Amino acid sequence: MAAKLEGVSELTAAFAELKTDIQGQAARRITAAGGSVLRKEARVVAQNHGLRKTGALINNIVIKRERNKPDGTEQYNLGVRHGRDLGNGKKVIKYLELGKSGRVVTKRENDPFYWKFLHFGTRDIQATRFLEIALENKAPAAVTAMAEKAKKEVLKFNK
Template sequence: MAASNVISGLQGFNSAIATLKDDMQKKVAFSAALIGANVIKREAKAIALAKGLEQTGALLNNIAVKREANPPPGVAQFNLGVRHGRELGSKAKVVYSVRADGSIKKTYVDDPFYWWYLEFGTKPHAEAGGRGRKLAFEADGKPVFAMKVTNPGIQPMPFIGPAFEHKSDDALAAMANRVAQFIQKGAA
């Protein structure tokens, strides 16, 4: 029997899970949620690649699905986003350097911290050097030093939001198929 015949719509999905034993409901719910989240994750990577957001590969390699540690009761929740900073884990390449004041600076190599700016964009804003220092950057291949500059901002180039919009139906279908598989195993 095809899964689409067994489960249709969100209400059918919830009632199908309710037919399982209590100990299996949580396992099935998390398994189904993970499969649905991975459908959207693959689409997010494809959209990011199509928009040319692959420079070092750090952004694409760190689009991830993470299980929510403390979801509300009765909810199987996964979060889709981009790992960055401390979340990169033990496999992250870290470089330590000493600042002028003697303190140690920890920098993650290939850290896609900027993903939020790409997804949502930024407004034009002023930037100034701290404590009377000048800003230093390169423009047209020449070094520029200024006390204050106006940053024009970044236009949004979303990849996670559109992935959800494009693949939410496919994700729900994958989730329904997963639940139907468990139900069929239990009936056999």
């Protein structure tokens, strides 16, 4: 699964010459470029495995920037947005409903709460690890996309 990259040492040296505030911006853009390649592939894999019933699962496969990361690193998580993580925007329609215990609960329309059942499997459902398959399929392409974005960022700021 290792991808061969050429010119990484020159790229690293040029990246080190950038100002520290610009390094953070560039690192976020570079990492997001690799994550977007994996996100697109995860959506394709999920759809090809027949996981598109309402489209909620496919539409909520996202990359999310990790806020509590170690210093000097940038990290994005690839996953499925569900539950409260869907947010409170205009696209999310919430309604109240009686739960099994008789309590009033908040439900969200198009909430793919079931994604873990499909991805990891249950006793009755065969696991379809669409996130892992996407990583295996597109890891070299993600690294290449990150390298190309890094070259663009270094050229943009080192004029």
